[in-house]
Amino acid sequence: MHQFIAFVRKEVYHILRDRKTLLVLIGMPIIQIILFGFAMSNEVKNTTVYVLDQSKDNLSQKLIEEVNASRYFDIIGTLDDTNQPDEVLRSGKAKLALIIPPSFSSDLQHGNDATIQLITDGSNPNLAATINTYIAAITRDFRNNNLGEFKLPYTINIAVRMLYNPQLKGAYTFVPGVIAMVLMIICVLMTSVSIVKEKELGNMEMLLVSPTNPLVVIISKAVPYFILSLIIISIILIMSTYILNIPIRGSILLLYAVASIFIIAALSLGLVISTLTNSQQVAMMISLMGMMLPTIMFGGFMFPIENMPLPLQFISNIVPAKWFYYCINDIMIKGLGWKAVWQEVTILLGFAILFITISFKKFDIRLT
Amino acid sequence: MTNQISIHTDKLTKKFGDFTAVDAITFDVYKGEIFGFLGANGAGKTTAMRMLTGLSKPTSGKAIVAGYDVYSHPEEVKKRIGYMSQKFSLYTDLKVKENIEFYGGIYGLTKSEIKIESDRLLERLGFADEANTMVSELPLGWKQKLAFSISLIHKPDIVFLDEPTGGVDPVTRRQFWQMIYEAADEGYTIFVTTHYMDEAEYCHRVAIMVDGKIKAIGTPTELKTEYKADNMDSVFYQLARNAIRSDN
Numbered sequence: 001m002h003q004f005i006a007f008v009r010k011e012v013y014h015i016l017r018d019r020k021t022l023l024v025l026i027g028m029p030i031i032q033i034i035l036f037g038f039a040m041s042n043e044v045k046n047t048t049v050y051v052l053d054q055s056k057d058n059l060s061q062k063l064i065e066e067v068n069a070s071r072y073f074d075i076i077g078t079l080d081d082t083n084q085p086d087e088v089l090r091s092g093k094a095k096l097a098l099i100i101p102p103s104f105s106s107d108l109q110h111g112n113d114a115t116i117q118l119i120t121d122g123s124n125p126n127l128a129a130t131i132n133t134y135i136a137a138i139t140r141d142f143r144n145n146n147l148g149e150f151k152l153p154y155t156i157n158i159a160v161r162m163l164y165n166p167q168l169k170g171a172y173t174f175v176p177g178v179i180a181m182v183l184m185i186i187c188v189l190m191t192s193v194s195i196v197k198e199k200e201l202g203n204m205e206m207l208l209v210s211p212t213n214p215l216v217v218i219i220s221k222a223v224p225y226f227i228l229s230l231i232i233i234s235i236i237l238i239m240s241t242y243i244l245n246i247p248i249r250g251s252i253l254l255l256y257a258v259a260s261i262f263i264i265a266a267l268s269l270g271l272v273i274s275t276l277t278n279s280q281q282v283a284m285m286i287s288l289m290g291m292m293l294p295t296i297m298f299g300g301f302m303f304p305i306e307n308m309p310l311p312l313q314f315i316s317n318i319v320p321a322k323w324f325y326y327c328i329n330d331i332m333i334k335g336l337g338w339k340a341v342w343q344e345v346t347i348l349l350g351f352a353i354l355f356i357t358i359s360f361k362k363f364d365i366r367l368t
Numbered sequence: 369m370t371n372q373i374s375i376h377t378d379k380l381t382k383k384f385g386d387f388t389a390v391d392a393i394t395f396d397v398y399k400g401e402i403f404g405f406l407g408a409n410g411a412g413k414t415t416a417m418r419m420l421t422g423l424s425k426p427t428s429g430k431a432i433v434a435g436y437d438v439y440s441h442p443e444e445v446k447k448r449i450g451y452m453s454q455k456f457s458l459y460t461d462l463k464v465k466e467n468i469e470f471y472g473g474i475y476g477l478t479k480s481e482i483k484i485e486s487d488r489l490l491e492r493l494g495f496a497d498e499a500n501t502m503v504s505e506l507p508l509g510w511k512q513k514l515a516f517s518i519s520l521i522h523k524p525d526i527v528f529l530d531e532p533t534g535g536v537d538p539v540t541r542r543q544f545w546q547m548i549y550e551a552a553d554e555g556y557t558i559f560v561t562t563h564y565m566d567e568a569e570y571c572h573r574v575a576i577m578v579d580g581k582i583k584a585i586g587t588p589t590e591l592k593t594e595y596k597a598d599n600m601d602s603v604f605y606q607l608a609r610n611a612i613r614s615d616n
Contacts, residue, residue, distance in 0.1 A: 006473020010462065017461045202455025209421045209451040209528075211443055212474045 003212050007220030014194065015224055025190070025228065029182045029236050036174035037244040044072055044130045050094045052079040055104035063116075063142050067098065072134050085119050095121045096131055108147070164249075164334050175240045176328035177301025179233060179259070180321045184295045186229050187263055189287040191270030195221060196283040199274075214363055222267045229263045230256070249335025255328065258341065261348045262324040268355030269320075275362035295321040320351045372399040373432075374526050374557040375420065380429035382415050389415040391580035392429060397559060397573075399525070402552050404571030405561040406600075408608055412580040413561045414530060420559070421451055421528050434525040447475075450519035454531035458515050460504035464495060467503055468518060475522035489517045509540030516547055520556065527551065529560040533567065545570050565601040574600070576607050583607045 015022060049067065053060050068075045076094070079085060085097035099117040107114040118135055120128040165172040198204040207217055233256070240246045248255065273286050296302055298316035305316050316322050323344040330336040330344075338345075375397035382390040390412045397403040407413040418424035420433055422442040431438045434448035451457075458467050468489060472482035490496045493513055503511060512532060519527055529548075533541045545567065552558050552572075560571070568574050568588060575585040584591055584607055588600055595603045 002476050002478065003474050006470050009473075010459065010466070010470045013462055013466060014459075201457075202453050203457055203459065205423060205453055205455070206451060206457040207474070208423055209446060209449065210471075210474045211446040211476065 003216050004220055007212075007216060008223050011194075011221060011224045015228065021190075025186055026232065026235065028185070029178060029232055030239065032178045032182070033175065033236055033239045033244070036178060037171040037240070044127060044134065046074050047072060047095045047131055047134075048093065049073050049075045049096045049098055050077050050079050050085065050088045051075055052082065052085060052097065052099045054102040055100045057105045059105040059108060059146065060100045062146065063100065063139070064098075066138055066142050067135070070134070070138055072131075089119060089121050092121075095127065096135075098135070171240070171244045171246055172333050173301050173329075175236065175244065175246055176325055176332055177299060179236055179328055180262075180299055180301065180325045181292070181295055182232060182236070183229055183259070183263055183324075184266055184291055184321055185287075186232065187225060187266030188270040188273065188291045189284065190225055191221060191267050192273035192283040192287050193280055195271065195274035196277060196280050199278050200280055215360070218271060218359065218363055222264075222271070225267060226260075226263055230259070233259055246333075248332050250331035250337060254338060254341075255331050258324070258327045258331065258345055258348070261345065261352055262320065262327075265320050265348055265352035265355055268352060268359050271359035271363065272355055275359065294319045298322055300325045320348060323347045323351075373397070374399045374401070374434060375403075375559065376430075376432040377420070378430040380416070380419060380431050381427050382412075382419055382424065383427040388580050390419065393575075393577075393580075393582045395575055395582060395585055397526075397557060399557050400552055400555050402548060402558040402560065402570070402572045404568050404574035405559065405577065406563065406565070406568055406574055406604060407561075407577035408563065408611060411577040411608075411611070413577050416577070417528055417530055417559070417561055421449060422446055447522075448525045450522070450524040450527040452512075452515050452519040452527070452529050452532055454534045458503045458511060458518070461502065463500050463502055464490070464506070464514065465499040467514070468521065471518045472521050477522060485521050489521065493517060509536055509543070512536060512540070512544060513547060516544070516551075520551060524556070526557040526559060529558065531561055531563070533562070533564065541567070565599070565604055568600040568604070576604060578608050578611045 051064055051067075053064060064075065067073050073096070077088070079088070079097070082099075085094075085099065088094040089097060097119040099119065101115065101117070104114050104116065116139070118132060120131050122128045195204075198207070208214070237248060237252075237255075241248060269291065270287070273283055273290075276286065277283050294315075298305065298312070298319040299321040300316070305313055305322065308316065327341045327344045327348070330341050334340075373396050375395075377396075378394050379392040380390060380394070381388065381392050393416060405413045405416065415424065419426045420431055420438060422438050422445055426439060433445045436444040436448075438445050459470070462470065465486065468486045469482055472485060477485065486499075490499055493510075495510075495514065498506065498510075503514070506514070516527075516529070516532065519529075533544055536544065541564075548558055548560070548570075560567075562568065571588065573585065573587050574591065575582045576591075577583065584594070584603070586594070591603045592598070592600065595606050597603045597606065
């Protein structure tokens with residue numbers, strides 16, 4: 001026990017004395033939450049629009065007003081020539097040119113069938129598609145409000161309800177993602193580097209010559225990072241609740257329990273990496289390229305796994321972060337309980353046991 | 369020095385594949401003795417020491433250290449030995465006091481024992497004012513003295529020093545050897561590897577390793593007489609001249 005306390009205290013000193021690293025570890029999730037929460041969002045807001053209104057009457061004016069009133073669009077100018085839309089799009093002034101033809105009102109009133117033209121900047125296809133959908137929705141509302149319900153012979157009305165994230169906020173997917181990513185960095189990278197550092201500086205020999213059980217060395221390395229990880233999760237959760245207004249719908253206890261399992265898996269993965277190499281640089285490279293990249297690629301929060309080709313979907317199964325992300329998403333956003341996540345938790349537990357076994361086997365008492 | 373044996377090896381051998389790093393070395397080290405282990409880089413002295421400290425498994429042969437077989441009772445051996453390596457083994461981002469507390473802790477000393485040992489150690493080294501200094505701020509010579517003192521904190525029977533004076537100026541080296549003498553007088557057995565031949569003169573007895581074998585063993589005076597040499601440098605040169613494995 002004396003040994004264990006001495007070790008843990010030493011690790012805490014290491015972590016606290018390395019101010020820069022500590023600042024990065026705590027600053028990184030804060031900046032990511034702010035970035036993902038505010039800057040990075042899939043929503044299209046304040047799209048710049050130029051209007052070419054050739055109809056120039058009550059109805060066309062109403063439509064334009066409705067577009068402008070939407071928070072997604074800002075009408076920043078009007079055009080009067082059919083050649084101009086091309087110019088404003090090319091110069092980047094507008095993302096969208098809305099053209100209302102001269103016959104708009106009369107077609108609508110007499111033929112019940114009018115056409116408007118949208119010219120969008122297709123260089124960003126996702127953006128263009130989103131803009132089109134928004135305009136379509138606005139025009140549908142416009143039609144219903146101004147011309148009354150149409151009695152078409154056959155209609156299917158789609159009543160859409162987005163569960164769990166009704167406003168389709170991007171932050172809902174990013175917060176669990178940031179948690180997964182940050183834990184991966186702290187646990188895998190920091191543990192592997194800190195152990196390899198001891199080897200590189202020759203301190204590890206000193207420890208192995210001492211009567212300390214290698215298990216004590218390993219566990220006492222892991223404990224401070226475990227606590228640090230929990231602190232950082234708490235920071236992320238507090239920020240997401242109070243700054244991004246994303247409530248934690250499920251059980252916080254379950255959330256922390258699942259996170260603890262993931263942290264243990266990640267810490268043991270860091271230990272495994274530390275047994276593979278004696279150089280801090282190599283350990284860092286393996287952790288970053290070998291762990292971070294798959295976490296981002298296959299974690300499920302950046303790129304939907306359902307859209308990937310089958311072989312990649314298969315690979316994604318061996319990325320622990322994916323299962324963790326699913327769990328956190330279920331608990332935090334959907335508010336589901338133990339029954340919904342037990343499979344993912346079991347898989348994470350399996351990863352943890354596997355990595356612990358490998359690292360204990362490899363971290364031998366004798367060096368050669 | 370007594371006739372009590374601290375280290376005994378019998379045909380101790382270490383092979384890495386086809387390469388025999390240490391080839392059936394047999395020797396005894398007595399309690400309170402300063403035993404020098406000499407050899408060029410690659411002669412096998414570090415490998416031999418690693419086997420004696422339990423860091424490396426012998427391929428064959430036997431080593432008894434502090435009364436226990438290293439291979440079958442490594443834990444008993446580890447409690448009774450101290451170690452200081454050529455690579456610096458203190459934590460530079462810890463204070464002097466914290467390093468002492470840490471190493472005291474891993475050797476199972478209680479808090480009060482650590483306090484007593486730590487005060488005594490700092491006083492002896494004249495480091496009392498430096499207790500709260502970061503080790504990274506100490507001069508190299510000081511660090512090595514501190515590392516040596518810390519390797520004795522749990523009062524081991526034997527201390528293994530792996531090229532302890534590497535990179536240190538001659539004056540500090542002399543001071544360091546002064547500490548080694550004091551420790552030997554107190555009854556500690558000192559097993560030290562070095563490739564400084566002037567340091568070999570300070571040892572009570574030396575073993576010279578060439579190509580994994582012990583080519584000569586005895587007191588510096590005995591060896592100088594045997595090889596009709598004025599100094600250990602010349603003895604070593606005569607023995608190592610025909611070495612297959614060497615830097616030159």
